[in-house]
Amino acid sequence: MSIIEKKHLIVAGPCSAETEEQLMEASLGLKEAGVDMLRAGVWKPRTRPNSFEGIGAPALEWIKNVKKATGLPFTIEVATPQHVELALDAGIDVLWIGARTTVNPFNVQDIADALRGVDIPVMIKNPINPDLSLWIGAIERIAGAGIKQIAAIHRGFSTFQPTQYRNLPMWRIPIELKSKMPELPLICDPSHISGKRDMVFEVAQKALDLDYDGLMIEVHPDPDHAWSDPKQQMTPARFGAELSQLRFRKSSPGDQVFIDQLEELREKIDYLDREIIEALGARMKMSELIGLYKKDNNVAAFQLQRWQEILKTRPDWGEKESLTQAFVEEIYKIIHNESVKVQTEIMKKQPSKT
Numbered sequence: 001m002s003i004i005e006k007k008h009l010i011v012a013g014p015c016s017a018e019t020e021e022q023l024m025e026a027s028l029g030l031k032e033a034g035v036d037m038l039r040a041g042v043w044k045p046r047t048r049p050n051s052f053e054g055i056g057a058p059a060l061e062w063i064k065n066v067k068k069a070t071g072l073p074f075t076i077e078v079a080t081p082q083h084v085e086l087a088l089d090a091g092i093d094v095l096w097i098g099a100r101t102t103v104n105p106f107n108v109q110d111i112a113d114a115l116r117g118v119d120i121p122v123m124i125k126n127p128i129n130p131d132l133s134l135w136i137g138a139i140e141r142i143a144g145a146g147i148k149q150i151a152a153i154h155r156g157f158s159t160f161q162p163t164q165y166r167n168l169p170m171w172r173i174p175i176e177l178k179s180k181m182p183e184l185p186l187i188c189d190p191s192h193i194s195g196k197r198d199m200v201f202e203v204a205q206k207a208l209d210l211d212y213d214g215l216m217i218e219v220h221p222d223p224d225h226a227w228s229d230p231k232q233q234m235t236p237a238r239f240g241a242e243l244s245q246l247r248f249r250k251s252s253p254g255d256q257v258f259i260d261q262l263e264e265l266r267e268k269i270d271y272l273d274r275e276i277i278e279a280l281g282a283r284m285k286m287s288e289l290i291g292l293y294k295k296d297n298n299v300a301a302f303q304l305q306r307w308q309e310i311l312k313t314r315p316d317w318g319e320k321e322s323l324t325q326a327f328v329e330e331i332y333k334i335i336h337n338e339s340v341k342v343q344t345e346i347m348k349k350q351p352s353k354t
Helices: 020-033 058-070 081-089 105-115 132-144 172-180 190-194 197-209 236-243 256-296 304-320 325-349
Strands: 009-013 037-039 074-077 094-097 122-125 150-154 186-188 214-218
Touching: 009 020, 020 058, 020 236, 037 058, 058 074, 081 105, 105 132, 122 132, 132 150, 132 172, 150 172, 172 186, 186 197, 190 197, 190 214, 197 214, 197 236, 256 325, 304 325
Parallel strands: 009 037, 009 214, 037 074, 074 094, 094 122, 122 150, 150 186, 186 214
Antiparallel strands: none
């Protein structure tokens, strides 16, 4: 079994390899914490020029020494065919493709071409923008080069909106990826999602609760003085302490009593879902009738006052059923959009009587 196929894989290490001493100190601490694989940035694609962009090839020699000292496999990011060649020559065990590379199919294809004929695991981070097709496309390009051992890394998505996260997790996107590619290992990078060390393990636990296959976390012996991303890195000691508090979930239960009780509850969910679908069907039929009535009276499909009334009343109704306002609003945005769509389609097809 490939290292990236290990259930509950733990990958950790500095954002960047800064000095051999820094890398060795972090790595020895992480070996003691029980990680499965080490990581560090050798080449760092940065937003602005004149930022620290990684030590580059000299750091590969440091990694060789770290591997000898720890006996652990090592993974680094590659962004060009030249990076791939140097990494392979240095005996790097696993490669990963970063979010800024995944977003560009030309770059991914260049890396895929450089990997032809090579047997090495490759992990692919989601693109910086929330585009599932781009993520799948990158995976397909690497697979098309003959790489058999592939994993996906969820590191969150960029946004201009102020949020508590550095990168929005948008959990539905990696969940949809997993549903389309169930055999693909899915790893969470809570460091890049949170952007703050105090939130890293909160996000990590959420990922484990969603049955992710592993975690990649940034760890530095002196995080406050790190040359890149200091706020999201933590010391090896803190990492080890918080790692021990994580709750690793089972993908499926083995106890037959639990299975039977779960199946009984799921049958009740299925019954309720059928009722919801039937209610939605009846609501859309009513929208069709309203559309016909509006068309006959030459009235627009969208009525702002009515939409404002729905937005005001439905969350109040939902609150009485212990549903959050945001949840109910999101549902009714979808329902209302579909209702307006139904009415506009009716108006196109039916001749007006006026």
